[in-house]
Amino acid sequence: MYNLPFFLPEAVMKKLFFISFLLICLTVSAEDTVFVQLKDEARRFLKSDFADCGIKYFYKIKRTNFYAVHSDSKEISLDCFSKSPLVKKAFPDKKINIEYKSSDPFFANQWHLLNTGQRGIAGNDAKVSAAWDYLENLGLGAGTGVKIGIIDDAFDLHHPDMAGKYLKGLDLVDGDDYPYADDNEPHGTCVTGVIAAVKDNDLGVAGACPECKIVPVRSGDMLGEGENMANAFNFVLDQGVQIISNSWGPADNGGGEDMPEVVKEIVKYAREKERDGLGVVIFFAAGNGNEDISAEETFDGYAANEDVIAVGALNAYGQRSNYSDFGRDLDIMAPSSDIDGDYVWNPFAFDMIKDGIWTIDARSWYGYSQSDYTGTFGGTSSASPLAAAVAGLLISAYPELSRDELYEIITTTADKVSPVDAGYDENGFSEKYGYGRINALAALQLLCERHECTGGLPEIEEETYEPEDLEMGSDIDEFPDDSMLPIKTSEKGCSLSIF
Numbered sequence: 001m002y003n004l005p006f007f008l009p010e011a012v013m014k015k016l017f018f019i020s021f022l023l024i025c026l027t028v029s030a031e032d033t034v035f036v037q038l039k040d041e042a043r044r045f046l047k048s049d050f051a052d053c054g055i056k057y058f059y060k061i062k063r064t065n066f067y068a069v070h071s072d073s074k075e076i077s078l079d080c081f082s083k084s085p086l087v088k089k090a091f092p093d094k095k096i097n098i099e100y101k102s103s104d105p106f107f108a109n110q111w112h113l114l115n116t117g118q119r120g121i122a123g124n125d126a127k128v129s130a131a132w133d134y135l136e137n138l139g140l141g142a143g144t145g146v147k148i149g150i151i152d153d154a155f156d157l158h159h160p161d162m163a164g165k166y167l168k169g170l171d172l173v174d175g176d177d178y179p180y181a182d183d184n185e186p187h188g189t190c191v192t193g194v195i196a197a198v199k200d201n202d203l204g205v206a207g208a209c210p211e212c213k214i215v216p217v218r219s220g221d222m223l224g225e226g227e228n229m230a231n232a233f234n235f236v237l238d239q240g241v242q243i244i245s246n247s248w249g250p251a252d253n254g255g256g257e258d259m260p261e262v263v264k265e266i267v268k269y270a271r272e273k274e275r276d277g278l279g280v281v282i283f284f285a286a287g288n289g290n291e292d293i294s295a296e297e298t299f300d301g302y303a304a305n306e307d308v309i310a311v312g313a314l315n316a317y318g319q320r321s322n323y324s325d326f327g328r329d330l331d332i333m334a335p336s337s338d339i340d341g342d343y344v345w346n347p348f349a350f351d352m353i354k355d356g357i358w359t360i361d362a363r364s365w366y367g368y369s370q371s372d373y374t375g376t377f378g379g380t381s382s383a384s385p386l387a388a389a390v391a392g393l394l395i396s397a398y399p400e401l402s403r404d405e406l407y408e409i410i411t412t413t414a415d416k417v418s419p420v421d422a423g424y425d426e427n428g429f430s431e432k433y434g435y436g437r438i439n440a441l442a443a444l445q446l447l448c449e450r451h452e453c454t455g456g457l458p459e460i461e462e463e464t465y466e467p468e469d470l471e472m473g474s475d476i477d478e479f480p481d482d483s484m485l486p487i488k489t490s491e492k493g494c495s496l497s498i499f
Helices: 010-018 074-082 128-137 187-196 226-238 261-272 380-397 403-412 440-450
Strands: 032-038 055-060 066-071 087-092 147-152 213-218 243-246 281-285 309-314 332-335 357-360 373-377 488-491 494-497
Touching: 032 074, 055 440, 066 074, 074 087, 128 380, 128 440, 147 187, 147 226, 147 380, 187 213, 187 357, 187 373, 187 380, 213 226, 226 243, 226 261, 243 380, 261 281, 281 380, 281 403, 309 380, 332 380, 380 403, 380 440, 403 440
Parallel strands: 147 213, 147 243, 243 281, 281 309, 309 332
Antiparallel strands: 032 066, 032 087, 055 066, 357 373, 488 494
């Protein structure tokens, strides 16, 4: 939820705009893959027809009659296919080393998308980069046609790394359609960058769902009222979003708080009726209080609501972040930052931040880092939009995916990280880790094994806010006062935090 911001030395921060083009060189080792062509080209490849071939997953290669079949053993699968009367030909893929280049200068720092060991332990990520490759092999974009609603403090609508990403939104504070960050409101900008920052554009970072679009709602400090919440949710639903991500909720360590009944009804309707009955997928950040979202004394009626998906945070070592909330209503985990020592919620505890998430930042002193980017975003505020972005990849690949099947897929395929600490039960659930860490690649593989993933959502051709250069205030080298502390508001008896 609300990030623990961080200051680099002034000279270093000024150089962020001039960091040179980086190449990320990766050695990719293909799995044991066999290309298979069936004798009957009209026949669909079924895993059940080749039960003894050790198949892990497969997909049809676009514009060919071949299937790429991944297995545990190339030798076993080749022998198996050679004996099948259904197979016309089968031959192994050739393993080669390739060089992967990304033109996003800070992509190498985005360990949550691809952890090669630059932070924590290699492999502890959400498998997003691998998911992009999987979609590319299917001839699909990474989020084409998907809209994600974000209700947050405000947004740098003209950030160059979000060009064409912000659809027309709503400003609850000023009552217009310009939800711009013109005050100390950096949070929403960072959240949207985690989801949808433009990929391979020679700028900054990449979002996990780089072709997704954002429907932004600026709430400022007005979100404590149920009416404002209802208006915010109804607005994004009216815009046809398939997903909503919320990096806010009851104030941490502030006692139990339930979701207003009116909002409960909207959330329930969204799950059951929207998208012609398929349902809108709603994520909530679990919270940063290191407390039980399900217990009466610390009840979080937002994250614990049965119609939403509660997302906790774990670090680059695959362990629950020290601050991340837990409980029987926790659903899934996603990579995010951690902090040193025992949990103390202080957004200016710069020396405590570990393995922050790189994303866009609201520019000028309205941002965390007084730059175009920050490397210290985190909390469950970053975990929730990351999970939402993975959902965007799934819905884009198979638009008929229902909310409930999506939930079943991401929880079934989640990585069972830190098993000793987690104590997963017979259903694979842990009160500390939910069903585990979200795995974008495994989720896509299961989805496309069940269904024919051909995409099909049309490109979104709606008005967006144009990118603009911003002259940074060179005379500003520190936040001016305590107004940059996390927004906490108590209105009509409801205390909320934009975490």
